[in-house]
Amino acid sequence: MSTAAAATPMSRGAMVADEVAHAGTSAIAGKSATGTISVRNLWHEYGSKIVLERVSLDVAPGSFVSITGPSGCGKSTFLRILLGQQRPSRGQILLDGAPLAPEPGPDRGVVFQRYSSFPHLSVLDNVALGLEFERAPIFGRLFGAARRRAREEAAQYLDEVGLAAEASNYPHALSGGMRQRLSIAQALIRRPKVLLLDEPFGALDPGTRESMHELVLKLWKECGMTIFLVTHDIREGFKLGTRLLVFDKVRDDPHEPERYGATITYDIAL
Amino acid sequence: MPSPRWINRAPANPRVLAAVPFALLLAGYLAGSSVRLAANPGDKLMPAPAVMVETWSSMALAEDTRTGEVLFWTDTRASLVRLGLGLAIATSLALVIGLVIGMLPYAESLLGPFVTAISMVPALAVLPILFIVFGLDELSKVVLIVIGVLPFMIRDLAQRIREIPEEQWIKAQTLGAGGLQLASRVILPQAMPRLIDSLRLSLGPAWLFLISAEAISATGGLGYRIFLVRRYMAMDVILPYVVWITLLAFASDLLLRALRRNRYPWVDAEGKG
Numbered sequence: 001m002s003t004a005a006a007a008t009p010m011s012r013g014a015m016v017a018d019e020v021a022h023a024g025t026s027a028i029a030g031k032s033a034t035g036t037i038s039v040r041n042l043w044h045e046y047g048s049k050i051v052l053e054r055v056s057l058d059v060a061p062g063s064f065v066s067i068t069g070p071s072g073c074g075k076s077t078f079l080r081i082l083l084g085q086q087r088p089s090r091g092q093i094l095l096d097g098a099p100l101a102p103e104p105g106p107d108r109g110v111v112f113q114r115y116s117s118f119p120h121l122s123v124l125d126n127v128a129l130g131l132e133f134e135r136a137p138i139f140g141r142l143f144g145a146a147r148r149r150a151r152e153e154a155a156q157y158l159d160e161v162g163l164a165a166e167a168s169n170y171p172h173a174l175s176g177g178m179r180q181r182l183s184i185a186q187a188l189i190r191r192p193k194v195l196l197l198d199e200p201f202g203a204l205d206p207g208t209r210e211s212m213h214e215l216v217l218k219l220w221k222e223c224g225m226t227i228f229l230v231t232h233d234i235r236e237g238f239k240l241g242t243r244l245l246v247f248d249k250v251r252d253d254p255h256e257p258e259r260y261g262a263t264i265t266y267d268i269a270l
Numbered sequence: 271m272p273s274p275r276w277i278n279r280a281p282a283n284p285r286v287l288a289a290v291p292f293a294l295l296l297a298g299y300l301a302g303s304s305v306r307l308a309a310n311p312g313d314k315l316m317p318a319p320a321v322m323v324e325t326w327s328s329m330a331l332a333e334d335t336r337t338g339e340v341l342f343w344t345d346t347r348a349s350l351v352r353l354g355l356g357l358a359i360a361t362s363l364a365l366v367i368g369l370v371i372g373m374l375p376y377a378e379s380l381l382g383p384f385v386t387a388i389s390m391v392p393a394l395a396v397l398p399i400l401f402i403v404f405g406l407d408e409l410s411k412v413v414l415i416v417i418g419v420l421p422f423m424i425r426d427l428a429q430r431i432r433e434i435p436e437e438q439w440i441k442a443q444t445l446g447a448g449g450l451q452l453a454s455r456v457i458l459p460q461a462m463p464r465l466i467d468s469l470r471l472s473l474g475p476a477w478l479f480l481i482s483a484e485a486i487s488a489t490g491g492l493g494y495r496i497f498l499v500r501r502y503m504a505m506d507v508i509l510p511y512v513v514w515i516t517l518l519a520f521a522s523d524l525l526l527r528a529l530r531r532n533r534y535p536w537v538d539a540e541g542k543g
Contacts, residue, residue, distance in 0.1 A: 103443065105444065106445060110441060110444050112440075115435035116438065120534070121459075129455060133446040133447045134446050139450060140454055186445065187441075
């Protein structure tokens, strides 16, 4: 890794990360706060269509919650509500006891299946962007020493996900697995309390998926944030999670399939 | 073995094929010109190339005896200044308004339908109004170009901005971006190459509006000259001017394309892989 990193112009931060890693602890360990999530009787309706009904849930900080279920069961809707991308029709979600902001914010990171890196920024700048947003509150652009510092920090995260050698490339030059690594590094740099993963490995080949599983577990253990993973692969859910939720419809009216929504039908501690 | 379908065949040397229509046009003109000139040496409709070169050099290399100006270049400068001003104003306005409409649903609801309606107004139909309001000189010509291309550029840019995947808007917010930060670091940089594209598409209409305005009222400019000498059937002036305008349009398109490729190298590779 260090040879590969040294070949790139961003090697300084990467080498710092390497030294720290060799010293025994990870450069990014323990940097994430943890979040307690409480969902209180959540409903989501779309016109006359009921997507989710009566969803209640308490998640301890640092949990790894896998969410699975058939297509159209509302698992992605639930994640979007957690994210603040959609609002529930009824009910409430509390993050560490306070109502969740109704729009996306830095307390909740996200990795989508696709399109979540910025095509116009280099891999390194994609990761540094979160720090620039944090430290340059008006236009989100750092200059000089502040910019150099942000990029060095970003390089540590890139190194952590194994992308140090790609720092100066644009995202389009990356393979699917590498892009997801990038997206994870991006999401982690703001040290979110909650990390939301929306079928992040669905488009990857089995070998790559395997190594992504190891990466996510490693980062989760180091940072200790609460993770929600939506997946249609139930084995993936069992393998990664400390808790598995299955969303499905309990009631079904064949003449009016949209009359009833899905809810949590299984809640398995792993 | 059956020969492949034409949809599966490509020329080994496409440039040669591309040259064919140009060569045909040139050959056709030369043939027609020599036939007409053989029948009537005073023919003005299809002047010989030598005559055109001579006329052109008298206009481009020598000062006009009456005004002391080199007509060809003063015409070019006058036209390019009008065109450049009009396009610069239109592009800057389109950037700001397009960005606001593309990013803010409230602005979209307020201004979207209005811009769409305005873009349906044929700009040339309001040219008389512009002449009345802004007078007959430079301002009305610049305003015509702005009015002619601005609504299209705004709509195009707003549309392209809305095409930026929702995942990016959400992701940036989870990284802590507010509206201004999102605009300056995520949306604007991705809108710029698209703005250049829409500027390229606007070059044709802009030239059209420029030449129309110059034809109707001007004291100089490429379009003015063409329409002025039309009275004398001076094809030896008109044809070189038309070729020159075409070259200018072509060169500006080439320039914008190079700018887009150099400043925004990620754009064309975006869809790949």
